[in-house]
């Protein structure tokens with residue numbers, strides 16, 4: 598197909614859903630991928646990369662390694678109109694079809710080399726600390742505490758979490774089992790408390806962190822593992838300003854199209870689909886939108902009837918607990934131990950994800 602006659606598809610966000618879409622649609626359209634980073638990162642493997650920095654080599658892939666044909670704009674989208682996207686560096690990209698896949702807002706360095714360096718520094722911080730405070734007991738805080746407790750059992754790890762239980766995004770059984778497991782690894786968990794990070798006194802080489810209940814925790818370093826805001830603040834002054842729900846998520850229909858728009862889709866964590874926000878679901882969104890865009894691009898009669906629909910998925914999640922264990926919530930049961938560990942914790946689905954992008958596992 599001649600380039601001039603190809604449909605112009607723009608994908609904003611090169612994360613789990615956006616990278617899959619870019620890989621899938623690059624030869625079917627005139628495609629532009631917009632992302633502030635030059636690389637795709639597998640987010641759920643980031644905590645292993647902190648305890649084992651060489652692992653980061655496999656979780657960071659330059660977009661150009663899987664996205665060979667099409668334009669790559671390395672900048673953040675700052676605005677959209679009915680026909681074009683504007684980025685922070687002033688680039689204007691026109692589109693026939695647009696996909697918004699900006700997930701959660703998590704500013705990361707621009708280059709892969711800088712990101713690798715960050716992991717190295719994080720690893721040095723862990724290695725040089727005898728005691729570590731983790732702020733936040735969601736999946737990120739729990740997985741980091743578990744990685745450190747398993748790989749560095751001599752270090753004192755404390756989690757401070759403001760909620761009444763760990764892993765509040767899934768069921769209470771998973772929280773209870775995880776708490777028990779962490780305690781068995783000597784991780785100290787303080788619930789219903791928070792830490793004001795600006796108010797910490799330096800005490801020689803170690804720091805004293807005071808919690809909201811006045812408890813004092815001594816730790817050589819800390820990691821902040823609290824939830825990130827939805828990546829849609831930049832849409833608030835655009836044509837989609839009325840298409841955001843109270844949490845800033847984009848309202849989509851069953852085809853994952855922005856409600857009321859015929860040529861704008863949204864995928865992954867940014868959508869208001871009523872399911873927990875997970876990479877496996879972002880992946881499923883990406884597959885569906887790729888299919889729907891192919892239907893629309895290829896044209897022909899009855900296009901609308903041929904569009905696939907998405908059904909919100911039941912709550913399901915696996916949280917890895919170090920290299921061999923995990924806690925899994927499936928629709929009808931919650932289990933902790935080696936079985937969920939076998940599914941996720943060894944390679945953290947990194948080989949699988951790399952293969953999906955056409956990279957060596």
Ligand SMILES: Cc1cc2nc3c(=O)[nH]c(=O)nc-3n(C[C@H](O)[C@H](O)[C@H](O)COP(=O)(O)OP(=O)(O)OC[C@H]3O[C@@H](n4cnc5c(N)ncnc54)[C@H](O)[C@@H]3O)c2cc1C
Pocket residue numbers: 609610611612613614615631632633634640641642643644672673674675698699700701702703736737740828831864865866867874875876877878879915916
């Ligand atoms: C520690 C951790 C553990 C997890 N564990 C699991 C797990 O075990 N299983 C699972 O299924 N899921 C897991 N998840 C969740 C999973 O990673 C997310 O659900 C998934 O990444 C969402 O995909 P996405 O494509 O919507 O967004 P993301 O993957 O977050 O990608 C968003 C992309 O948009 C880009 N972007 C942001 N703003 C802009 C802008 N203005 N312009 C252009 N680009 C922009 C970002 O740079 C990024 O590349 C975990 C997440 C974390 C952080």
